[in-house]
Amino acid sequence: MSEATLQLLAGDPARDALVVGRVVLVLGGEPVTLEMAVPSGPIGFEDVLPILQGLTDFVVNRGVEVAESAGRTISCRAGCGACCRQLVPISQAEARALAALVAAMPGPRREEIRRRFAAALQTLHSGGVTREIDAAREEVTDSTAGLGMRYFRQGVACPFLENEACSIHPDRPLSCRQYLVTSPAAKCVSPAPDTIETVALPARPSRALLLADSEDAGVSWMPLVYALRYADEVPSRVPARTAPDLLRDVFSRFQDADGAERGERE
Numbered sequence: 394m395s396e397a398t399l400q401l402l403a404g405d406p407a408r409d410a411l412v413v414g415r416v417v418l419v420l421g422g423e424p425v426t427l428e429m430a431v432p433s434g435p436i437g438f439e440d441v442l443p444i445l446q447g448l449t450d451f452v453v454n455r456g457v458e459v460a461e462s463a464g465r466t467i468s469c470r471a472g473c474g475a476c477c478r479q480l481v482p483i484s485q486a487e488a489r490a491l492a493a494l495v496a497a498m499p500g501p502r503r504e505e506i507r508r509r510f511a512a513a514l515q516t517l518h519s520g521g522v523t524r525e526i527d528a529a530r531e532e533v534t535d536s537t538a539g540l541g542m543r544y545f546r547q548g549v550a551c552p553f554l555e556n557e558a559c560s561i562h563p564d565r566p567l568s569c570r571q572y573l574v575t576s577p578a579a580k581c582v583s584p585a586p587d588t589i590e591t592v593a594l595p596a597r598p599s600r601a602l603l604l605a606d607s608e609d610a611g612v613s614w615m616p617l618v619y620a621l622r623y624a625d626e627v628p629s630r631v632p633a634r635t636a637p638d639l640l641r642d643v644f645s646r647f648q649d650a651d652g653a654e655r656g657e658r659e
């Protein structure tokens with residue numbers, strides 16, 4: 394069970410560019426207090442992603458501590474990119490952030506990444522998987538078991554995967570941050586049902602963001618490989634909400650976002 398609240402500590406949203414808030418998270422029954430400065434004016438979910446990334450890393454560390462105290466060892470290592478061939482569900486805010494990241498890359502690299510995105514979509518389309526994805530996107534979920542296995546069998550590497558390592562590690566989506574395993578790495582290369590042991594987390598910020606962002610933007614989850622096409626095709630909206638309002642919305646969904654990690658990206 395997880396809960397979270399956000400309380401304004403300092404600053405006047407009507408006057409100051411930044412306000413300071415205190416977040417109280419209850420993770421696994423234990424209260425955790427964090428303080429953060431956030432912009433006071435209207436912003437989009439993509440603007441609060443750095444805060445949510447930091448919070449996700451914090452939640453993941455808690456999960457790792459619990460797993461290690463139970464005698465389990467994290468198997469994930471640089472050079473093992475098996476999970477980067479899985480279907481990675483992201484929010485529209487994360488899609489826009491990834492598209493902006495690619496747009497800011499030097500020309501040749503940007504074109505190479507765009508080429509990889511296009512090739513990934515083509516392979517998935519030829520394999521009939523995009524049709525399945527589009528049907529599954531009717532539901533707001535980041536649980537993609539079943540479809541995830543069919544996606545994995547297409548062998549489509551994430552366009553950001555290089556030398557079996559993530560080339561955008563500091564900016565990777567929340568779902569990527571949350572995925573750690575303690576089963577042998579070989580099982581991720583040839584996954585079979587119920588053989589991969591993921592690290593259970595006390596909350597899933599990726600799902601809380603998906604729920605809040607999809608309700609706000611009217612766009613459900615999408616696989617990471619849709620990100621550039623989505624950002625090209627759908628104009629971004631003028632932000633109408635403040636950071637404290639957006640964060641309260643995400644945090645209020647932490648309770649809805651509980652659940653087993655297992656299956657999230659399988």
Ligand code: SF4
Pocket residue numbers: 476477478481551552553554555558559560561562565566569
């Ligand atoms: S963004 Fe990075 S961690 Fe996530 S699937 Fe792609 S290469 Fe892997």
